[in-house]
Amino acid sequence: MEMKTTASFSIPDEEMEYYNKYGKEAVEKGNSGEYEVAIKLFDKMLKKFPNSEFALVMKANFYFNLIASKESADLFPQPKNLKEVPKIRKFYVDYKNKLEKCISMLDKALEINSKNQGAIELKDYIMKNPMNEVLILLEKIDGISTQTKNISYGCKLICPYCRNEYTKMFGNKESDTKDDFIEVCPNCSKEFRVLVGKITLWRSRGTGVVSYGSPEYTIRIKNRIGNEQVLIFNSNYNLLHIKQGDEVCFTFKKKILSSQFSEKPFAILNATTNTYSLI
Ligand SMILES: [Zn+2]
Numbered sequence: 065m066e067m068k069t070t071a072s073f074s075i076p077d078e079e080m081e082y083y084n085k086y087g088k089e090a091v092e093k094g095n096s097g098e099y100e101v102a103i104k105l106f107d108k109m110l111k112k113f114p115n116s117e118f119a120l121v122m123k124a125n126f127y128f129n130l131i132a133s134k135e136s137a138d139l140f141p142q143p144k145n146l147k148e149v150p151k152i153r154k155f156y157v158d159y160k161n162k163l164e165k166c167i168s169m170l171d172k173a174l175e176i177n178s179k180n181q182g183a184i185e186l187k188d189y190i191m192k193n194p195m196n197e198v199l200i201l202l203e204k205i206d207g208i209s210t211q212t213k214n215i216s217y218g219c220k221l222i223c224p225y226c227r228n229e230y231t232k233m234f235g236n237k238e239s240d241t242k243d244d245f246i247e248v249c250p251n252c253s254k255e256f257r258v259l260v261g262k263i264t265l266w267r268s269r270g271t272g273v274v275s276y277g278s279p280e281y282t283i284r285i286k287n288r289i290g291n292e293q294v295l296i297f298n299s300n301y302n303l304l305h306i307k308q309g310d311e312v313c314f315t316f317k318k319k320i321l322s323s324q325f326s327e328k329p330f331a332i333l334n335a336t337t338n339t340y341s342l343i
Contacts, residue, residue, distance in 0.1 A: 073118040082109045083118070091122060099130035117176045121183045124169035128186065131162045132194065143205065153205050160198045163190055222340055223249040224256050224315045224330040232258075243287035246325075257316035257325040261285030263308055264292060268299075281343075285312065297328045299343045310336040 075083045086105045094102030106123035109116055143152045167190060170183045177183075219232045228251035234242065247258050265284040278298040283306070286292045295314070306312060314329040332341045 094126040120173040226252040305339040
C-alpha cells in the first residue's frame with residue numbers, strides 16, 4: 065500500500081537554501097523508511113515556507129506511508145464481540161482522521177499547483193482505497209452497534225436434575241445462539257437437552273374439571289430462523305403457563321437407563337412471563 069512518488073519538482077529559488085538544508089535529507093530518510101524523521105524535517109521547511117509545494121506533497125506522501133505501514137488494510141481489526149465495538153470504532157475514526165489530514169496537505173498543494181501529478185495520484189489512491197474501505201467499515205460497525213444494542217444473547221436455564229438456575233451465554237453474535245442443544249449443567253455436570261423457540265400454537269385436551277388422566281398438550285414452536293416443530297405430550301400438571309407468542313425454553317432429561325433424551329419435555333421455562341412449569 066505504500067506509495068512512491070514519481071513527481072518531480074522545480075524548487076523555487078527562495079526555497080533552495082531550506083531544500084538543501086532539510087528537504088534533500090528528508091527525501092532520503094523517507095525513501096529509506098524513516099518516515100517520522102522525514103516528516104520532522106519537512107515540518108522545518110514548512111515552518112519557513114508553509115506553501116512549499118514540494119514539502120507539502122512529499123510530507124503527505126511519507127505521512128501516508130507511515131500510517132499505511134502501521135495500519136495496513138489487511139490488519140483492520142473486526143470486533144470479536146459487542147464490547148469491542150467502541151474500541152474498534154475509535155480505531156477506524158482515528159485512521160479516517162489521519163487520512164483526512166493527509167488529504168488536506170495534498171489539497172493545499174493542489175491549490176498552489178492544480179497540475180501536481182504526485183498530489184493528484186496520491187489523493188486519488190487514498191480516496192479510492194483506504195478511505196473508501198474505512199468508510200465502509202465504519203458504516204458496518206455502526207450498523208452492528210445499533211442493531212444489537214438491545215439484544216442480549218443469553219438464555220436462562222434451570223437444570224432439570226439439580227434445579228440449578230443460571231444464564232447460558234451464547235457469545236455476542238446472534239449467529240452464535242442455538243435453538244436445540246445439549247447442555248451440561250455447570251453444577252451437577254449432568255446432560256440435558258434444551259429446545260428454544262416461540263410458541264406459535266398450543267392446544268390442550270382434558271384440562272376440564274371433570275376430565276380424568278393427564279391433559280394432552282400440542283405445542284408448536286418456531287425457532288429463530290422460522291423452522292417449526294410440534295411437541296405432543298401429556299402433562300402431569302393441569303396448567304402450563306404459556307400462551308401464543310411466548311418465548312420459551314423446554315428442557316428434556318435423559319430416559320432412564322438410556323443415553324437418549326426423552327421425547328417428553330421435563331419443564332418449560334417461559335422467558336416472556338418469567339415462569340417455570342414442570343410438565
Ligand atoms: Zn444440575
